[in-house]
Structures are given as structure tokens and as C-alpha cells.
Amino acid sequence: VKLPAGAHPFPHRHLLAIEGLQPWEITYLLDQAEGWVDAGRRARKHDGRLAGLTQINAFFENSTRTLLSFEIAGKRLGADVVNLAAGASSLKKGETLLDTALTLNAMRPDVIVIRHDSSGAVGLIAEKVDCPVLNAGDGRHEHPTQALLDALTIRRRKGRIEGLTVAICGDILHSRVARSNFHLLTALGAQVRAVAPPTLMPAAVERFGVKAYTDMAAGIEGADVVMMLRLQLERMDGAYVPSTREYFRTFGLTRARLAAAGPDVLVMHPGPMNRGVEIESAVADDIQRSAITEQVEMGVAVRMACLDILTRARREQGE
Amino acid sequence: MSATLIRNARLIDPAAGTEATGDLLVADRVIAAIGHGLAAPAQADIIEANGQILCPGLIDAGVFATDVEAAVAGGITGVVLMPDQAPPLDDPALVERAERLGKPRLWVHPLAAATRGLNGRELAEIALMKEAGAVGVATGRAAIADSQVMLRLLRYAAGLGMVVVSHAECPFLTAGAVATEGETATRLGLAAAPAAAEALQIARDLRLAREAGAALHVACVSTAEGVDLIRRARAAGQDVTAGTAPAYALLSDNAITGYRSFARLSPPLRSDDDRAAIRAALADGTISILASRHDPRTQEDKRLPFADAAPGAAGSATLLALGMALVHDGLLGLPALLALMSSAPAARFGLAGGALAPGAPADLLLFDPDAPWRIASDTLPGRAGNTPFDGLPVQGRVRLLLKGGDRLA
Numbered sequence: 001v002k003l004p005a006g007a008h009p010f011p012h013r014h015l016l017a018i019e020g021l022q023p024w025e026i027t028y029l030l031d032q033a034e035g036w037v038d039a040g041r042r043a044r045k046h047d048g049r050l051a052g053l054t055q056i057n058a059f060f061e062n063s064t065r066t067l068l069s070f071e072i073a074g075k076r077l078g079a080d081v082v083n084l085a086a087g088a089s090s091l092k093k094g095e096t097l098l099d100t101a102l103t104l105n106a107m108r109p110d111v112i113v114i115r116h117d118s119s120g121a122v123g124l125i126a127e128k129v130d131c132p133v134l135n136a137g138d139g140r141h142e143h144p145t146q147a148l149l150d151a152l153t154i155r156r157r158k159g160r161i162e163g164l165t166v167a168i169c170g171d172i173l174h175s176r177v178a179r180s181n182f183h184l185l186t187a188l189g190a191q192v193r194a195v196a197p198p199t200l201m202p203a204a205v206e207r208f209g210v211k212a213y214t215d216m217a218a219g220i221e222g223a224d225v226v227m228m229l230r231l232q233l234e235r236m237d238g239a240y241v242p243s244t245r246e247y248f249r250t251f252g253l254t255r256a257r258l259a260a261a262g263p264d265v266l267v268m269h270p271g272p273m274n275r276g277v278e279i280e281s282a283v284a285d286d287i288q289r290s291a292i293t294e295q296v297e298m299g300v301a302v303r304m305a306c307l308d309i310l311t312r313a314r315r316e317q318g319e
Numbered sequence: 320m321s322a323t324l325i326r327n328a329r330l331i332d333p334a335a336g337t338e339a340t341g342d343l344l345v346a347d348r349v350i351a352a353i354g355h356g357l358a359a360p361a362q363a364d365i366i367e368a369n370g371q372i373l374c375p376g377l378i379d380a381g382v383f384a385t386d387v388e389a390a391v392a393g394g395i396t397g398v399v400l401m402p403d404q405a406p407p408l409d410d411p412a413l414v415e416r417a418e419r420l421g422k423p424r425l426w427v428h429p430l431a432a433a434t435r436g437l438n439g440r441e442l443a444e445i446a447l448m449k450e451a452g453a454v455g456v457a458t459g460r461a462a463i464a465d466s467q468v469m470l471r472l473l474r475y476a477a478g479l480g481m482v483v484v485s486h487a488e489c490p491f492l493t494a495g496a497v498a499t500e501g502e503t504a505t506r507l508g509l510a511a512a513p514a515a516a517e518a519l520q521i522a523r524d525l526r527l528a529r530e531a532g533a534a535l536h537v538a539c540v541s542t543a544e545g546v547d548l549i550r551r552a553r554a555a556g557q558d559v560t561a562g563t564a565p566a567y568a569l570l571s572d573n574a575i576t577g578y579r580s581f582a583r584l585s586p587p588l589r590s591d592d593d594r595a596a597i598r599a600a601l602a603d604g605t606i607s608i609l610a611s612r613h614d615p616r617t618q619e620d621k622r623l624p625f626a627d628a629a630p631g632a633a634g635s636a637t638l639l640a641l642g643m644a645l646v647h648d649g650l651l652g653l654p655a656l657l658a659l660m661s662s663a664p665a666a667r668f669g670l671a672g673g674a675l676a677p678g679a680p681a682d683l684l685l686f687d688p689d690a691p692w693r694i695a696s697d698t699l700p701g702r703a704g705n706t707p708f709d710g711l712p713v714q715g716r717v718r719l720l721l722k723g724g725d726r727l728a
Contacts (some may be wrong), residue, residue: 019506096619096622096623097624098622116624118624118625118627119507119508119625119626120507120578120625120626123577123578124578124622124623124624138508139624139626140508140509140510141508179506179508202504203500203501203505203513204501204502205505207502207505207506
């Protein structure tokens with residue numbers, strides 16, 4: 001990475017959002033993650049650089065995949081990883097979020113990974129704790145490590161991000177993944193399309209520097225990457241879409257529809273997938289085109305890089 | 320009974336729209352005389368105004384809490400209290416009690432809850448509450464969703480000669496929403512409703528009020544479209560008035576960036592175009608009441624993720640200074656601003672006050688329009704400091720506040 005003179009490669013205490021990061025900071029995170037991909041493929045995956053450090057994964061919203069990914073990332077780096085799952089937390093007992101944050105802080109963790117179902121909640125906690133905070137998803141706001149792992153996947157498959165056409169399709173209104181990806185991909189020079197039915201398209205989405213499409217065929221035409229989003233099945237209740245059947249018909253990614261995309265189109269999905277709702281199994285399982293399992297692998301590498309970078313300052317202080 | 324002589328003041332009478340210099344004598348709880356070179360009775364307190372502004376005590380026509388400290392600090396001698404209390408003001412005994420709560424330092428004029436428990440379905444005992452002192456009837460923090468109930472409320476209130484104060488947000492469109500649809504809400508990932516939710520409700524309420532022949536006061540207008548609807552209805556001769564709060568003339572929705580829960584208001588902050596329309600409506604008289612919508616909230620209510628935080632801001636203590644910002648901006652003249660906060664609400668709700676005339680109650684405010692200070696949420700007088708204007712430099716300081724001739728500040 002070519003840095004401006006005197007600049008720190010990642011001068012941030014927390015990783016709360018992609019919005020506001022400089023392109024070279026994003027590239028630095030991706031380059032660092034690249035190194036951890038190879039490490040993860042070795043039989044002995046352990047790297048002890050976070051030995052003796054405590055990592056708390058505080059997940060106030062249910063998650064299996066992301067929690068597991070952060071746990072593995074922390075353990076491979078040698079940290080003592082502790083998981084706080086939503087059901088077990090005292091939030092259910094009426095304790096406020098900030099009191100919970102102060103309690104966690106008093107246990108002197110060295111990094112806290114937080115997921116919360118309310119936009120802005122992770123930033124609110126970050127103001128109250130003494131250690132770096134990593135946002136693992138806050139409401140509809142941001143999910144920065146997901147965007148980083150998506151970018152790493154694209155970069156490895158396509159060799160670049162700049163100049164690619166990326167179509168992000170589905171429930172954009174409720175998606176933190178879409179928001180983080182808009183910020184990241186536009187910052188690195190991709191042409192980004194937001195493809196959704198009008199009821200699931202956020203207002204003023206073009207202000208992210210993306211182009212809005214309400215027609216799936218037009219939205220993915222010529223795309224280098226098609227990124228599908230999960231349709232929460234409870235959206236049927238809010239009159240966003242009438243049925244999964246109709247949604248699949250109009251916005252589901254099928255092989256036939258994918259033919260209109262670019263010849264080497266890469267298909268992505270942050271998981272967990274609703275097969276037959278937003279994506280056809282034949283597309284999801286097409287090893288030539290689908291990078292869905294690779295995204296999961298990149299997730300661990302990206303999270304290792306983030307944990308390493310964010311704890312670096314305190315590790316250096318400790319020595 | 321002691322007398323007070325205020326000498327050499329800039330006397331502004333918002334009811335008459337006049338401005339003069341001179342002295343004002345208070346005796347026996349009323350304005351005894353206004354003129355030049357008034358003689359001080361024996362043992363009168365003599366206050367040298369040095370050209371500062373003397374006007375009627377402010378009437379804050381829309382507060383959610385009886386907060387005497389905040390009101391006194393803001394030069395307010397009377398408030399119109401929304402029925403959203405705990406319990407809601409849906410019973411004559413509760414109205415009587417609410418009226419007494421500010422005594423002796425603040426006139427509290429309660430609005431009767433339109434429906435039992437503010438449930439939006441069954442009419443409350445509005446006539447009995449009127450006898451108990453309610454100055455109007457209000458839907459509270461939320462609109463009445465059911466148009467049939469709203470129509471009957473308007474007809475019933477019209478029969479009693481009571482003003483209906485309505486909250487103008489379509490409850491269906493705004494279900495779950497915490498912000499106005501637009502770039503800011505999209506960036507922050509907040510559930511949002513279109514600004515049209517206001518116009519929709521105002522249009523319905525105007526039409527129903529016309530059907531009922533009722534007097535309508537839209538408690539807080541915040542959008543350009545809402546302003547247009549009211550402007551047209553007034554031009555057509557309908558008995559409708561509108562209020563707003565300083566935040567809607569001074570802030571737009573980008574004030575919530577960073578999830579600033581102190582800027583989470585109801586109705587939510589709008590776009591810059593809407594803000595400009597509110598200012599224009601204040602200037603041309605379409606909006607005739609400027610109220611604080613004072614809603615003190617503790618840290619427990621506000622130090623939460625944005626969507627979980629309670630809406631509302633403390634406002635009584637800053638009403639005058641923020642209003643003065645509109646004067647300093649050249650939007651309004653001083654008599655016009657003071658009318659928005661005294662004579663206009665007095666006229667709409669049939670209250671004493673709002674005029675400088677011999678015989679009027681001596682609820683008086685003397686203030687320095689230019690004295691600078693900085694709004695600080697930590698030290699804001701009143702029950703809580705949840706202001707979206709934290710850190711803002713403002714001008715306008717209360718020098719003296721009299722209620723019934725008694726000095727409060």
C-alpha cells in the first residue's frame with residue numbers, strides 16, 4: 001500500500017463502519033487479510049500474537065455463522081475468546097445496554113466484538129469502553145467485516161475491484177450488508193447497482209453513489225458480480241412483498257436470469273441462504289460461478305486481520 | 320401589596336403589535352399604568368430597564384410536562400399542558416389537579432384528552448373537563464387513527480366551543496418509524512416514514528374539521544406540504560391555526576447523524592426544504608404559535624440506541640433564545656416573535672395575558688435581546704437537559720419575570 005507520508009496504515013481505535021474509511025485503509029485491511037488466508041489453509045493454523053488477550057464476542061442478536069467466524073479468528077490468533085449470547089445476557093433482565101457495556105468493560109477485555117439489532121447501538125457501546133470495538137452488525141446500519149470479506153473474495157477471484165460492475169440484489173432496505181458494501185465498493189471504484197423491488201429499496205439510495213434498479217433483469221445485465229441478499233421471511237407480514245413464490249419469480253437468481261450477466265459472473269451471498277426464495281440451488285452450488293463458501297473462508301481471514309490490527313496498539317504498549 | 324416600577328423599557332405589546340419606550344407600573348397584581356416619567360409609589364421596587372425589552376410573560380402553548388424551573392428560566396408565565404401525562408388528563412379531577420401543579424409560579428392551562436386514556440376510540444368527558452378548566456381538547460402525542468372517531472370528536476368539541484389540538488402524523492405510515500425518509504435515515508439504517516405522513520393527516524383533519532365546523536389547531540407542523548395545506552385552508556376562511564417548535568425552523572434531519580438521540584423528536588426532523596418552508600410560514604403568519612413542546616427526558620430515556628430512545632426535547636428554557644435566533648436572522652420582527660409566544664396562544668385558547676395594557680394581569684417579562692449565552696445540556700434549567708441545541712451560542716436572557724406582580728426571576 002502506498003501511504004501518504006507519515007500516515008498510520010489504520011489510524012482508528014474501533015472498526016464500526018466502512019463509511020468514513022479511506023480507500024487505502026480498506027486496501028490495507030484487505031492486504032493484511034490476504035496473508036491470513038494462507039495461514040488458515042495450513043494444518044497448524046495457530047498464531048500466538050493475541051496470546052493472553054481477552055476477546056469478548058457480545059452478540060445481542062442471534063447469530064451462528066458470524067459468531068463462529070469471530071470465535072475461530074480469535075482462537076487462531078491465540079486470544080482467550082469468550083462468547084456472550086443474547087439469550088444469556090442480562091439485557092433480558094432489564095439492565096440497560098450501557099450498563100451491560102460497563103460490566104463487560106470492567107472485565108478488562110482487550111477487544112470486544114458486538115452485534116446488536118439496533119442501528120447505532122455498537123457505536124454507543126464503543127463510546128463507553130476502554131478497548132477496541134469491532135462492529136459485527138448493528139441493525140440496518142453496517143456490517144463492516146462482511147463487506148471486507150466480500151471485497152476480498154471479489155479481489156481474489158477477479159484480480160481487482162476498480163471498474164467492476166457489482167449488482168447487489170434483494171432486501172436492500174433492511175440490509176446492513178448492502179450499506180457496508182455500497183460504501184466499500186464505491187470507495188474502491190466499482191460501479192455498484194442496487195436491485196430491489198420498490199418496497200425494499202431505501203429512499204435516496206443513489207446518494208451512496210449507486211444506481212437503483214427495480215427490474216432484476218436490467219439490474220444484473222452485464223454485471224461482473226451478483227451479490228444476493230437474504231430475504232427475511234417475516235417481510236411478508238409487513239406488506240413488503242406478497243409471497244416467496246412471487247419474490248422468487250421476480251427477484252430470485254436463476255440460471256436463466258444469470259445468463260444476462262457478464263460471462264464470468266461471480267455469484268455471492270452473505271448467508272444464510274433461502275434456497276428457492278432469493279437464489280436457485282443450481283446457481284448457489286455452481287462451483288464455477290458461486291463464491292459463497294469461499295466468502296465464509298475469507299470471513300475468518302478478514303476477522304483475523306481486523307483483530308490483529310485493532311489490538312496492535314495495546315499489544316505494543318504491553319510489551 | 321407592593322408595587323413595582325419598571326423604568327425606561329422598550330415596551331412591546333404583541334397583542335396590539337405596538338412598540339414604545341417608557342415606564343410601566345405594577346400594583347395590586349395588575350398593570351397599573353404605562354407611560355413616561357411615572358412616579359414611583361412609596362416602597363415600590365424600582366427597576367431600571369435601560370432600554371431592554373418589556374413584554375407580556377410568554378405563554379408556551381404546548382408542553383408535555385409541568386416544569387416550573389425550565390419555564391421560569393425561559394421567561395414563561397403560562398403553559399398549555401398536553402394531556403399526555405401519567406395518567407392522561409381524561410378526567411375532570413385530573414384536569415383540576417394539573418392546573419394546580421404549577422402554582423404559585425406558573426399558570427398551567429391543561430388540554431383535555433380527546434379520548435379515554437388517549438386510546439383513540441372512546442370520547443373522554445370533554446364537557447366536564449372544560450368545566451374543570453381545560454382550555455382545549457387534544458389528541459395527544461399521536462393522531463386519532465379512526466376518522467369516524469375524529470369526526471365525532473370535532474363535532475362534539477365544536478358544540479362546546481373548544482379548540483381541537485391535533486397531532487399530525489398518519490399513525491399507519493409512521494408505524495415503527497423513528498426518522499423522516501431520506502438520505503440521513505438511509506445512511507444511518509433507521510426505520511423511516513415519508514414526510515407525506517404529515518400532509519396526509521393534516522388534509523384529513525382539515526376536511527373533517529370543515530365537515531364539523533370545528534376550530535382546529537395543528538399542534539406542530541414540520542413539513543412544506545403541511546404548511547401549504549394550512550395556508551390554503553386559512554385563505555379559504557377555515558378556522559384553523561398551526562404551531563411549530565424552534566427545532567423545525569432551525570434544524571433538519573442531518574442533526575440526527577451520529578445517532579444523536581437528543582435530536583430524536585416527534586414529529587421527526589425533516590429536510591432542509593421543509594425547514595425553509597417552516598421559516599416562511601412563521602414569517603407570513605401561516606404558523607401563528609411557536610411552542611417549546613417541552614419534553615424533559617432523563618438519561619434513562621435517552622442514553623439508548625437511537626430507535627429505542629424516547630422522542631422529545633427539553634425546550635422551555637431555550638424557547639425565547641431560539642426564537643430570538645429567528646429575529647437575529649431577520650426572519651421576524653420582535654413584536655411578531657413575541658406574538659407567536661404570547662398573544663396568539665392567548666387568543667387561540669382564550670387565556671388572559673399576551674397584552675400590555677392597564678388592568679391586564681402583571682405577568683411580565685423583561686429581557687435583554689442581545690445578551691449572549693451558550694446552550695449546555697448539562698446545566699439547562701429544569702428537569703432534564705435533553706436539547707438538540709447543546710453547545711449552540713444564542714442571544715436573549717431573562718432579566719426579570721413577574722407573575723401576578725410577584726418576582727419569579
